[in-house]
Amino acid sequence: MKKHNFSAGPCILPQSVMQKASEAVINFNNLDLSLIEISHRSKDFVDVMENARSLALEHLGLQNKGYQALFLQGGASTQFLMAAYNLLENKAAYLNTGTWSSKAIKEAKLFGEIIEVASSKNANFNYIPKEYVIPSDADYFHCTSNNTIFGTQMKEFPEVNMPLVCDMSSDIFSRVLDFSKFDLIYAGAQKNMGPAGTTLVVVKEDILGKISRTIPSMLDYTVHIGKDSMFNTPPVFAVYVSMLTLEWLKEKGGVAAAEKLNNEKASLLYTEIDRNSLFEGFVANKEDRSNMNATFNLTSESHKDAFDSLWKNAGINGLEGHRSVGGYRASMYNALPIESVQVLVDVMKELERKG
Amino acid sequence: MKKHNFSAGPCILPQSVMQKASEAVINFNNLDLSLIEISHRSKDFVDVMENARSLALEHLGLQNKGYQALFLQGGASTQFLMAAYNLLENKAAYLNTGTWSSKAIKEAKLFGEIIEVASSKNANFNYIPKEYVIPSDADYFHCTSNNTIFGTQMKEFPEVNMPLVCDMSSDIFSRVLDFSKFDLIYAGAQKNMGPAGTTLVVVKEDILGKISRTIPSMLDYTVHIGKDSMFNTPPVFAVYVSMLTLEWLKEKGGVAAAEKLNNEKASLLYTEIDRNSLFEGFVANKEDRSNMNATFNLTSESHKDAFDSLWKNAGINGLEGHRSVGGYRASMYNALPIESVQVLVDVMKELERKG
Numbered sequence: 213m214k215k216h217n218f219s220a221g222p223c224i225l226p227q228s229v230m231q232k233a234s235e236a237v238i239n240f241n242n243l244d245l246s247l248i249e250i251s252h253r254s255k256d257f258v259d260v261m262e263n264a265r266s267l268a269l270e271h272l273g274l275q276n277k278g279y280q281a282l283f284l285q286g287g288a289s290t291q292f293l294m295a296a297y298n299l300l301e302n303k304a305a306y307l308n309t310g311t312w313s314s315k316a317i318k319e320a321k322l323f324g325e326i327i328e329v330a331s332s333k334n335a336n337f338n339y340i341p342k343e344y345v346i347p348s349d350a351d352y353f354h355c356t357s358n359n360t361i362f363g364t365q366m367k368e369f370p371e372v373n374m375p376l377v378c379d380m381s382s383d384i385f386s387r388v389l390d391f392s393k394f395d396l397i398y399a400g401a402q403k404n405m406g407p408a409g410t411t412l413v414v415v416k417e418d419i420l421g422k423i424s425r426t427i428p429s430m431l432d433y434t435v436h437i438g439k440d441s442m443f444n445t446p447p448v449f450a451v452y453v454s455m456l457t458l459e460w461l462k463e464k465g466g467v468a469a470a471e472k473l474n475n476e477k478a479s480l481l482y483t484e485i486d487r488n489s490l491f492e493g494f495v496a497n498k499e500d501r502s503n504m505n506a507t508f509n510l511t512s513e514s515h516k517d518a519f520d521s522l523w524k525n526a527g528i529n530g531l532e533g534h535r536s537v538g539g540y541r542a543s544m545y546n547a548l549p550i551e552s553v554q555v556l557v558d559v560m561k562e563l564e565r566k567g
Numbered sequence: 568m569k570k571h572n573f574s575a576g577p578c579i580l581p582q583s584v585m586q587k588a589s590e591a592v593i594n595f596n597n598l599d600l601s602l603i604e605i606s607h608r609s610k611d612f613v614d615v616m617e618n619a620r621s622l623a624l625e626h627l628g629l630q631n632k633g634y635q636a637l638f639l640q641g642g643a644s645t646q647f648l649m650a651a652y653n654l655l656e657n658k659a660a661y662l663n664t665g666t667w668s669s670k671a672i673k674e675a676k677l678f679g680e681i682i683e684v685a686s687s688k689n690a691n692f693n694y695i696p697k698e699y700v701i702p703s704d705a706d707y708f709h710c711t712s713n714n715t716i717f718g719t720q721m722k723e724f725p726e727v728n729m730p731l732v733c734d735m736s737s738d739i740f741s742r743v744l745d746f747s748k749f750d751l752i753y754a755g756a757q758k759n760m761g762p763a764g765t766t767l768v769v770v771k772e773d774i775l776g777k778i779s780r781t782i783p784s785m786l787d788y789t790v791h792i793g794k795d796s797m798f799n800t801p802p803v804f805a806v807y808v809s810m811l812t813l814e815w816l817k818e819k820g821g822v823a824a825a826e827k828l829n830n831e832k833a834s835l836l837y838t839e840i841d842r843n844s845l846f847e848g849f850v851a852n853k854e855d856r857s858n859m860n861a862t863f864n865l866t867s868e869s870h871k872d873a874f875d876s877l878w879k880n881a882g883i884n885g886l887e888g889h890r891s892v893g894g895y896r897a898s899m900y901n902a903l904p905i906e907s908v909q910v911l912v913d914v915m916k917e918l919e920r921k922g
């Protein structure tokens with residue numbers, strides 16, 4: 213049975229990408245060797261890495277603007293500490309919009325003073341704070357563009373006179389932004405870009421090398437840049453599948469086309485959440501709703517069993533909300549077809565008819 | 568054409584493992600979902616992680632002996648710094664037997680005083696130093712069991728009264744040792760265990776938590792142990808393929824059976840290197856020769872073109888030596904069939920006949 217995969221990450225990737233990845237595990241580039249058994253220094257793999265890095269910059273409109281793209285290991289969680297290791301001399305400013313921002317703050321505190329400019333923690337992170345002051349002497353400002361768990365998304369970013377650092381793990385490549393406003397962007401691959409196991413780091417080179425602390429090689433962006441993202445053995449399979457997904461995105465019309473479809477999918481689902489009296493959205497302000505992760509609840513828990521069996525029978529996967537929010541979370545990443553969202557909406561309507 | 572894959576890493580894995588991995592990318596566990604699109608918190612993947620961790624301990628004979636196995640990201644290179652971050656309070660002792668030991672020393676120096684107890688650097692690392700004194704007040708002793716680049720292998724390990732730390736990246740699971748002598752073992756997967764993208768860490772829990780420094784979460788073994796190696800999103804595909812390879816090893820009779828076959832393969836090749844006057848081994852003392860990576864040279868460069876075209880025509884892949892050694896390197900990891908070694912030996916004999 214065809215599955216409608218709303219998993220929050222790792223998550224759905226394009227079918228054509230899965231097909232090519234599966235074949236490459238047996239025979240890559242007609243080498244009569246598997247992708248995963250060749251040297252990462254071979255031309256075949258070096259080409260993959262170069263292609264992936266250049267596609268990432270191309271999709272963000274950051275080619276020839278002083279940026280470098282790296283495919284590292286360690287997940288976005290390692291970036292929480294690498295960002296601070298590489299950039300934090302005295303103090304840094306953080307906006308706290310959820311679990312991931314909180315974790316980023318926790319790790320950064322080991323390296324300097326952290327000013328939390330605002331937090332929506334008291335409201336279980338159900339909105340994005342907008343009125344806050346960023347101390348002008350901070351080494352950088354850090355924010356999380358999309359809160360995967362709570363389903364909020366920043367629609368605007370502050371103008372700052374310091375490096376702007378953003379964790380875009382769960383909405384990278386999903387919408388058009390002026391990415392040149394950012395100096396360091398990082399994103400675990402396992403949402404819009406590829407499988408778990410690699411992390412995209414896009415960094416403007418001129419913000420690096422300004423720190424007095426000595427940085428261990430594996431944590432030093434400059435070291436990875438100097439070795440074209442191959443300082444040590446890269447996560448070959450994850451980089452290859454990310455490259456395939458970035459190629460697929462290009463064929464589909466790039467980030468602008470993805471944004472259009474993502475808007476349609478989100479609008480379809482949120483309209484039903486609002487219209488249908490059995491459901492309500494989790495996020496307080498509609499303007500803060502995430503186009504990637506829609507969080508919602510039943511207005512009465514008495515419908516839970518009926519709803520759960522309806523969506524499971526419809527072939528829907530991964531709709532459970534995160535334990536810190538409860539309810540449901542529909543993650544609608546780039547590769548999710550609008551047909552899958554329609555199936556979910558139909559199920560919600562069916563519950564209403566039966567309920 | 569069937570390839571004989573002597574690549575030093577990433578390297579050959581069992582064909583049956585490739586087949587299963589390829590299928591799982593399309594449909595995992597009959598879920599009608601890909602392995603790489605399901606939640607890492609799903610029962611299907613949690614089982615994979617648990618199975619991989621327990622197989623690793625089982626193969627090393629370390630179950631129920633106070634050890635934990637972790638599958639982390641970052642490669643063995645990240646372990647160079649994590650070992651020191653977690654264990655180095657004042658000073659540590661390192662044996663320098665090659666490029667990888669040297670890199671481990673470089674990273675550790677950021678965290679304390681490093682005593683290099685011995686080094687074979689002056690002889691381009693063509694032997695394993697054996698006479699050295701380890702200061703009894705060191706926090707730990709670190710060594711590299713097998714030098715992938717130079718083709719040397721430690722056959723004996725010193726008795727120490729402190730934690731024994733070993734980088735076993737290129738010979739883990741290849742031979743029987745009393746692994747309970749070691750307190751921290753780490754190994755990048757991409758030799759005997761799986762694809763690039765995950766690193767096995769086996770650590771005796773009682774050596775942890777003795778350091779005064781605060782450790783960032785992602786670099787803290789204790790944090791990863793507390794979360795059953797799932798503190799953050801693990802490198803799903805690499806862990807799964809490692810699990811499959813560890814299952815394959817078990818079916819084949821485990822480490823003891825692998826060792827027997829590895830001895831046969833190494834003996835077949837080294838006998839020919841010694842017998843054939845056109846070739847000579849790189850390693851100075853025969854007792855230090857690696858069973859995993861056999862390094863050798865032509866006795867006269869005039870045979871280079873002839874030899875290179877002979878082995879390439881025979882379907883051999885990855886025989887070039889590392890640039891710091893030159894010549895040739897035949898890596899004979901667990902999954903390499905003895906038939907491939909025979910093909911190489913036949914080619915060496917053919918060169919002799921023609922030469």
Ligand SMILES: Cc1ncc(COP(=O)(O)O)c(C=O)c1O
Binds near residue numbers: 286312379799
């Ligand atoms: C916004 C955000 N940041 C960071 C992370 C952590 O990523 P990783 O598990 O790759 O460390 C996640 C994971 O879901 C996330 O959604």
Ligand SMILES: Cc1ncc(COP(=O)(O)O)c(C=O)c1O
Binds near residue numbers: 642645714715735
């Ligand atoms: C013995 C040894 N240690 C460490 C490494 C570095 O491993 P990684 O590339 O996973 O960081 C290698 C790589 O070949 C190795 O052979």
Ligand SMILES: [Mg+2]
Binds near residue numbers: 310362
């Ligand atoms: Mg969050």
Ligand SMILES: [Mg+2]
Binds near residue numbers: 490
């Ligand atoms: Mg409603």
Ligand SMILES: [Mg+2]
Binds near residue numbers: 665667668714715
């Ligand atoms: Mg070496």
Ligand SMILES: [Mg+2]
Binds near residue numbers: 839
């Ligand atoms: Mg000879």
